Amino acid sequence: MIRNPILPGFNPDPSICRVGDDYYIATSTFEWFPGVQIHHSRDLANWRLITRPLRRASQLDMRGDPDSCGVWAPDLSHDGERFWLIYTDVKRYGRTTVGGASGASLRDFHNYLVTCETIDGDWSDPVHLNSSGFDPGLFHDADGRKYLVNQLWDHRPGRNRFAGIVLQEYSPEAQRLIGERTNIFPGTPLGLTEAPHLYRRDGWYYLLVAEGGTGWNHAVTMARSRDLRGPYALHPDTYILSSRTRPHAPLQRAGHADLVETPDGRPFMAYLCGRPLPNRGRCVLGRETALQPMVWGEDDWLYTEDRSGLPVLEAAALAAPAPPSGMQRHPRFAGGPRLGPGLSAGNDPAGRETATRHDFDDAELPLDLQWLRTPEPDRIFSLTERPGHLRLHGRETIGSLFTQALVARRQQDFCYSASCAMDFAPAHFQQAAGLVAYYNGSKFHYLHVSHDEAIGRHIRVMSALPDSPQADAFTPPIAIPEGRIELRVEVDYERLRFAFRPEGGDWIWLPEQFDASILSDEASQPGLPNFTGAFIGMACQDMAGTGLAADFDWFDYRERPYRDDPARADV
The missing domain is CATH 2.60.120.200 (Jelly Rolls)
Known part of the structure; x- marks a missing residue:
């Protein structure tokens, strides 16, 4: 059984990836060094911390980064040859004025790319991509071309700071972004549109974003288009997973999600959540990572299994095989990754040991x-x-x-x-x-x-x-x-x-x-x-x-x- 949260304690902004029979989740580490936590599982229920890839000064130096800045929202993927990791290093969030309120619209978000052939190896020195916003993600299209998506930050007065999701092609040969930047999704009235992930399935491009902020109004929004650059039409329910307006749900703050498919084609969604203290309503364990199965409807839209849009505490980890659906962001490969010294390809230890x-x-x-x-x-x-x-x-x-x-x-x-x-x-x-x-x-x-x-x-x-x-x-x-x-x-x-x-x-x-x-x-x-x-x-x-x-x-x-x-x- 999957028992949520699968990654208890501070493990937010999950990005999930499958290579063969191995599943990996990367989560944010903010000002804590080394950067980015990566957990491994073979059954989606038992997870083990195996590495933190950003461990050299050439990759990450957060001295001077404010509290809760540093490494935001890593994006982990595999293209058949190597792992790709995209991350933001936040250098400035905003100055503090008298009274404690944030008094600055100018912020520094630097987005980088590192790669490695093995999940626990020595990852490359970073390639700077852009600094236009945060939560970058890399999409590998079926034709081999790669595209960066990220939240666009707009500091101008009278503007929506969360100015939509932008897309731009990335050239691995030139190691830089090429072509024009396109704003492909402005967001919904819930606002605070961030955390984009792109997928391709049966001729559709699906866009998954987080909205509502990472607190009590957090939600997972889905849209799709026949064209990569849009326009993107909203899901019939708009928000496919959320605890907002549901104060009695045991997992609150649900949002910032990513999708993966099992070898038999079943979709699972990893997302962040929070568990409030019973007496105080505060989440001392931070934003944690949860995981649950999803289903594709006859209308080719994604839903929770009971169509409630609510996070669940328990779910079957790997159920009966289903026909493959052809999602292409996390391709299915015959072999698993090459594991480095000290890593076993066997099942992770059963249960959770916190002693x-x-x-x-x-x-x-x-x-x-x-x-x-x-x-x-x-x-x-x-x-x-x-x-x-x-x-x-x-x-x-x-x-x-x-x-x-x-x-x-x-x-x-x-x-x-x-x-x-x-x-x-x-x-x-x-x-x-x-x-x-x-x-x-x-x-x-x-x-x-x-x-x-x-x-x-x-x-x-x-x-x-x-x-x-x-x-x-x-x-x-x-x-x-x-x-x-x-x-x-x-x-x-x-x-x-x-x-x-x-x-x-x-x-x-x-x-x-x-x-x-x-x-x-x-x-x-x-x-x-x-x-x-x-x-x-x-x-x-x-x-x-x-x-x-x-x-x-x-x-x-x-x-x-x-x-x-x-x-x-x-x-």
């Missing part, structure tokens, strides 16, 4: 961990300077847009426990390190060790609060002895509690309860980009510029049942 412990015994960072923006990880962490430990070098402030030492993983569960063991000997108040529940530079809860001239080494929590008159809040410092310390966080929906224990001691719970719901898209001042999700991880700062390091012996994350009082149970 992980990292002892940092290898020279490479575990795949579920990421860092922020910089393509120079050696400046912020090392796994070899102290073997068996993750060493974080204290750099800029937490929330810096350039070089901050923060290594974290996605929150994938509403109820979880996380803990770590740390060696850190700060000499003054500008040095800090610890365990952080993080969304971005203006939304986090940070249990950290520092030093004060009055009480010496101590522990406390710093919170950045987006919906409070007090932007930064601190708990009272608690004096602690020198030496190794273990840190712990317990999250139950919107409730977050911290604890610590010196080596050999008992857990000491901080009396404060923190609001975990601020680690969400919805907890924000209007006009600012908030498109990621909650992370939990380790951080270190040295604002004096002396680079004091913190050593982490292990890090543990595990899903668990709901607890009324986390202090009653051990990790």
Whole structure:
């Protein structure tokens, strides 16, 4: 069974591709490095993270990119010879005026193309395509020609900023766009038209777009034309998948979709969704990826299986074969891709495992961990300077847009426990390190060790609060002895509690309860980009510029049942 979301936690803007019997989904990573997550499956139900292709400075450098900018909406495809990946690097979203509102219409969206013969190989250096808008996608037509589609941004006063979907031919030989740019689809009155994908089936060109914004009004819109450049006629229902106006649907914010066909011709739709907290209505797990079967009607239009247009929680993964329909965007090939070292062509492990412990015994960072923006990880962490430990070098402030030492993983569960063991000997108040529940530079809860001239080494929590008159809040410092310390966080929906224990001691719970719901898209001042999700991880700062390091012996994350009082149970 497919159980949605198939990719829990921050995994938005899915692009799905099939090569032989192998399925791949690429999702956005925004300011987190390396760029673009790619998951693999052979049954559409069980998915495994296998690579992040944008991992060199020549491919991606996001230092200075604002929060929730960076890599948007990757598009993954295969043309029979190689994989093609298109992505946007957003460098400017808009300046912030007094009061927090966005005050700029000028934005910088740079669209790039990389290729590789194997999904987990070394992808090429990028080819710059254009900077006219975001959410680019590549369409491989039946005659071998390739076309780029993307959202068009219009900054002029009095204009619709989301100015439609433009199409232009791409020349692989010249490695650039050629010919005239054509606006093929202006969008519907729902507006905010973005995320275009093109397909060809039985003489029709089908255009899939997202509309309504990536919040509660999100929707998947379909149109078609006999001519690639249009005009495109709307689907009889206009929106073929959406949770808008359906507040009781368990999967909200459904939109930004892509299609794939099984070898027997059955269409499946991958799309983003959100699961609101029961008590607060905020999506702390971010925008997640869901998948469900679709059907082609007798009118040659696409529908959900029950024609409701609603996302589903469960569906059969691969049902009885159906006659092939001839969709040409994701062609069917006899053989699967060549898999690189460490990848098995067998089935993915059954079920979802969210209990992980990292002892940092290898020279490479575990795949579920990421860092922020910089393509120079050696400046912020090392796994070899102290073997068996993750060493974080204290750099800029937490929330810096350039070089901050923060290594974290996605929150994938509403109820979880996380803990770590740390060696850190700060000499003054500008040095800090610890365990952080993080969304971005203006939304986090940070249990950290520092030093004060009055009480010496101590522990406390710093919170950045987006919906409070007090932007930064601190708990009272608690004096602690020198030496190794273990840190712990317990999250139950919107409730977050911290604890610590010196080596050999008992857990000491901080009396404060923190609001975990601020680690969400919805907890924000209007006009600012908030498109990621909650992370939990380790951080270190040295604002004096002396680079004091913190050593982490292990890090543990595990899903668990709901607890009324986390202090009653051990990790």
